[in-house]
Amino acid sequence: MKQHERRRASAGVVWARVEDGFHVGSRYGTYLGSIERSTDGWYDACDMRSRLVGRFPTLVSAMSALSAEPAIQAPRR
Template structure:
């Protein structure tokens, strides 16, 4: 299974693991497990997106408009994809 960094469906990024951990802590995103295999994210009451686990155990990542923005091999990786997606969107704005 390709990692999120090499998946053709994932946004391209290259950050050292330490930077990703720092980004996760600084993101201010609150995660909630709605049910097994389905997590949602919000920040300051704004819906940011959700993660949906597939039958093979990978996670699909969707933004707040239900647009698929990537995938992760595991839950943490999928969370990172959504965090980085939002950081890039904020930087572009």
């Protein structure tokens, strides 16, 4: 993935920490998925349908995986 494509894929993404170890993300208001820290310290990333996308050693890598899903267009105003 080229640098400009990576920036575009993560454009409009907002992450919120719901509680310690649990984050949810959205892109332009559309739910992307959730990330939960497991007891072994790894991060389980699930997509918008709660399907496991993968396990990641860091929160940032889990966020990147969910943010890299195909970008949707921003709503036109």
